[in-house]
Amino acid sequence: MSVMIQQNLAKPLRLGVIGGGVNSAVGYAHYVASQLDNKWQIVSGHFSRHPETNLKTAEAWHIPEFKQYPSWKDYVMSEMQGLDAIVVLTPTPQHAEIVSFLLENGIAVICEKALTASVEDSNKIKASLDKSAGFLAVTFNYSGYSMVRELKSRIVNGELGRVLQVQIEMQSDAFINKASKGKPQDWRLKDGPIPTILLDLAVHLHHLVHYVTAKTPIKVLAEFNNFSPYKNIVDDAHLWIEYSEGMRASYWVSKSAYGHKNGLRIRVYGENGSAEWFQEQPDQLMVANEASIVTLYNRGNALNQDKIVERFKPGHPTGFIEAFANLYSDIADNLARYKLNPSQFQFDENVFGWDHAHEGLNLLQTATRSNTEGCWCSLKS
Structure with a gap:
């Protein structure tokens, strides 16, 4: 394979973010990994409950027309038409409510592991996923190495x-x-x-x-x-x-x-x-x-x-962010296939969804x- 990852999308997919403000390690990892291959562009987000952190994150991530919203739900309902997917980076116990809401509103979801904090909450997400026939990818980044x-x-x-x-x-x-x-x-x-x-x-x-x-x-x-x-x-x-x-x-x-x-x-x-x-x-x-x-x-x-x-x-070691970027590149390709034929879609071998996360x-x-x-x-x- 070429040293450079080949771009196979006509233009970057528009990505929104919930959680993962500039003061969090997980936010930095997802931000950098998603940008390496020009398959994603972070265009908006509700990064924190704290307005100052929201603004600092938008500035650090070069979001030129950033808008503040009082809650993640207000953000989603206002910006959803301009997004291809939203990545959820809040603490794990908050995932179930957010992921279910996004799926039920027809939004493709990328969720930081763990999918949620219990089997019961995972089953709630599955009900929303089945109802919406939506797209849900969970980021287990180490298999990107x-x-x-x-x-x-x-x-x-x-x-x-x-x-x-x-x-x-x-x-x-x-x-x-x-x-x-x-x-x-x-x-x-x-x-x-x-x-x-x-x-x-x-x-x-x-x-x-x-x-x-x-x-x-x-x-x-x-x-x-x-x-x-x-x-x-x-x-x-x-x-x-x-x-x-x-x-x-x-x-x-x-x-x-x-x-x-x-x-x-x-x-x-x-x-x-x-x-x-x-x-x-x-x-x-x-x-x-x-x-x-x-x-x-x-x-x-x-x-x-x-x-x-x-x-x-070879000789220049790959690292955590690059492995994560491999996964983001794979997710972009899978989402592009999903958009072409949602009813026949299946993840490829490197991207995982609800079934795998629920088993864990x-x-x-x-x-x-x-x-x-x-x-x-x-x-x-």
């Missing part, structure tokens, strides 16, 4: 043989680092039907295991812990999961692990070999064969070059029940 896509291709091609087990982890010291400035956002210090750490981190692990193996979780055993000064919340969790076709997986997520900032790592073990990818070395994929001979692959010598998105020549929430809510009951729990269909 080129070498994660390489890993998926090698598994699909049978290089590792039947996948037996996956070990995956994502940990940080966010809740215990004494040198950090300020405390976590208030909404992240409250747990609902699914602990917030699972909505923050474990949804990514569920997504990546599904993405590379295409297996479905069947039952789960979980253990939750609190090791930080923030009491009455879960800040460390272990999940052991049985998947379809006998595959096993173990998850570890933590915000109380010194020495880590975002220790995302996935190891896949099959009958004929294994593979490992570590986000802090994003352009490397380690593959071991049946003789345990290890080979390191990168974007320059990957076997599946047609799956590699080259934003710059179902897994994590069942894990919460498992932790409470102290036993294996089967997922409800």
